[in-house]
Amino acid sequence: MSISGKNLIAGEWSGDFTKGFSATNAVKNEPMPEVFADASETEVEQAIARAHQAFASYSQLPAVQRAKFLRTIGEQIVALGDELVEMACAETGLPAMRIQGERGRTVGQLGLFADLLEQGEYQGVFDAADAERQPLPKPDTRLGYLPLGVVGVFAASNFPLAFSTAGGDTASALAAGCPVVMKAHAAHPGTAELVAQAISKAIELCDIDAGVFSLIQGKNYAIASQIVTHPMVKAVGFTGSERVGMILQQQINQRPEPIPFYGELGSVNPQFIMADKLATEASTLAENLVASLMMGQGQFCTSPGIWSYVKSVDTPVFEQAASAAIAATEAGVMLTPAMAESYKKTVASWQSIDGVELLAQGQSGVAHFTQAALFVTDLTTFKANTVLQEEVFGPCALILRLQDEQELAEFIGLLKGNLTAAIHATDKDMAQSRTVALSVAHKVGRLIYNQMPTGVEVCASMNHGGPFPASTDLRTTSVGSEAIKRFQRPICYQNMPNELLPQLLRS
Structure with missing residues (x-):
């Protein structure tokens, strides 16, 4: 035609x-x-x-x-x-x-x-x-x-x-x-x-x-x-x-x-990583999250934008694996030049925020292509900079290091509405997972366990929506x-x- x-x-x-x-x-x-x-x-x-x-x-x-x-x-x-x-x-x-x-x-x-x-x-x-029903x-x-x-x-x-x-x-x-x-x-x-x-x-x-x-x-x-x-x-x-x-x-x-x-x-699709999952599957989980992030060069509406966990001795293992996976990604094309330019400006602006660290970037490429970016910050910085709480359309993710369960609860309270959230856990994490699930359910349209958020099943039980602004x-x-x-x-x-x-x- x-x-x-x-x-x-x-x-x-x-x-x-x-x-x-x-x-x-x-x-x-x-x-x-x-x-x-x-x-x-x-x-x-x-x-x-x-x-x-x-x-x-x-x-x-x-x-x-x-x-x-x-x-x-x-x-x-x-x-x-x-x-x-x-x-x-x-x-x-x-x-x-x-x-x-x-x-x-x-x-x-x-x-x-x-x-x-x-x-x-x-x-x-x-x-x-029912003609016999009384009184009418x-x-x-x-x-x-x-x-x-x-x-x-x-x-x-x-x-x-x-x-x-x-x-x-x-x-x-x-x-x-x-x-x-x-x-x-x-x-x-x-x-x-x-x-x-x-x-x-x-x-x-x-x-x-x-x-x-x-x-x-x-x-x-x-x-x-x-x-x-x-x-x-x-x-x-x-x-x-x-x-x-x-x-x-x-x-x-x-x-x-x-x-x-x-x-x-819009949706940041937060990921909640529980303690035993972090201790036992840090590298595999990090690689899977990066793979999910990179689908469509980060332009899926369900792309995992924020990855959170309570800091532990296993934190460096996860971050090193995630950084290595990000560094190995090739630069890619975005849907339009305007979207690519907007993404690059956002990544550059995040690098100027005190308390935000660029952990890794993907490989460079053709000038109009974009590189993946992985940042890390703490809850205090996250609260003080609302720009970190907004969706980034492109291959960018933010790791949020939390000090304890109280900060985890505070982070959930800060979240706007999302299309999805995922809990990554083992059976040993069930008590903590239950607490997170009860709170996060009020923030999302689809709550996922041990799977990536990218990909939407077209079926009778699917819900692709969520509280505003999702x-x-x-x-x-x-x-x-x-x-x-x-x-x-x-x-x-x-x-x-x-x-x-x-x-x-x-x-």
Whole structure:
């Protein structure tokens, strides 16, 4: 397929290249040849209006037909073949194996929701009538779920497939019966267009209203504001920085009609290393943490950013092993030059903080590549410098040496909300692990034992969210079968005749 550089507006490709932009080849650090059009205010308006029109028919589409649509999208994504992989690799600098795996996850997510729709997983709750109940008879009540309406989705920078055009937010919204207006990420517009072409083909094959999906390209910040404030948009899914997320949240809060904003904004994913684990497996654990940190050049939302333990005679063994592993890492490319520059500035600023020591750095490389960095500090310095408590997007980790159990409890109290935390322990550490787990559970959406935080299983029991700023709604997940509930609302039907009930609620 060829890249048009245009926006997909309800089945039609359009775009004015007067204000066009290009992505950057992340590895070569040079502009890519494709030019993309900044969407106009009119095009965004058309996309939202057509999505609103499509909602009338799409929301009534039987579950089995929505399932077929989701599967067809997956088939069309696979049919893109190597072209999709090559484009995504060029735009992000991520290796082909990573993109291939992410493509599999994207198709798998679509298939998961298709399976659940076919199985009647979301059919609702039935409470039968009881005419004999005293003092009043009980009516027949049935709890069902209605799609919210048009959903605005913002693609993630670090997952060009699984959290972008046909990613988890799009898949769960379409599964719920909601049309999607997708704002592509400006770092990988070519990848976004290819996937949009696949979705457009699936719409055609399944004979669905083309307004059910539109792709908006552009670097113009006004596009985001127009989407989140538009009265026809009824929910927003966002993955990005805390700064941008809070701007969008503020704009949503000023709407006459409040709508849900499901934002994933940042996480340091603290690691808690217990005493016996440190004494018996220091070197292995250090190497595993470095390997987890380096996945995607530290650009996973679940990357382990802070490693904590109570100091002991085993501390030097762990730190030496971690330093050696960091020093052996090769310099790598980040998703965009701006992200690489921001990372380098953060690492440089940390080196100027009194009480913070740079333990090790990775190997140097091409000028626009980044080196891994491992720092160490104490609780007093950590408390005094809030910058150390924020997520660093890139291959950087901070070791926090604690003096005793009291400092450990104080550190947990300082933590903001996180997507994950992990406890690394042996059976001998069970008492201490229990104390940590009880406290840390209130700070995270997923608590892990003796495994790394990177990697998210797409299944019914997964929760990918957490207290702010990990996400803007700690009651929801953006991964797994429960993600669909973000784009539905409950409705109770009381004493309704069968003919007036939705299919799944009929006797």
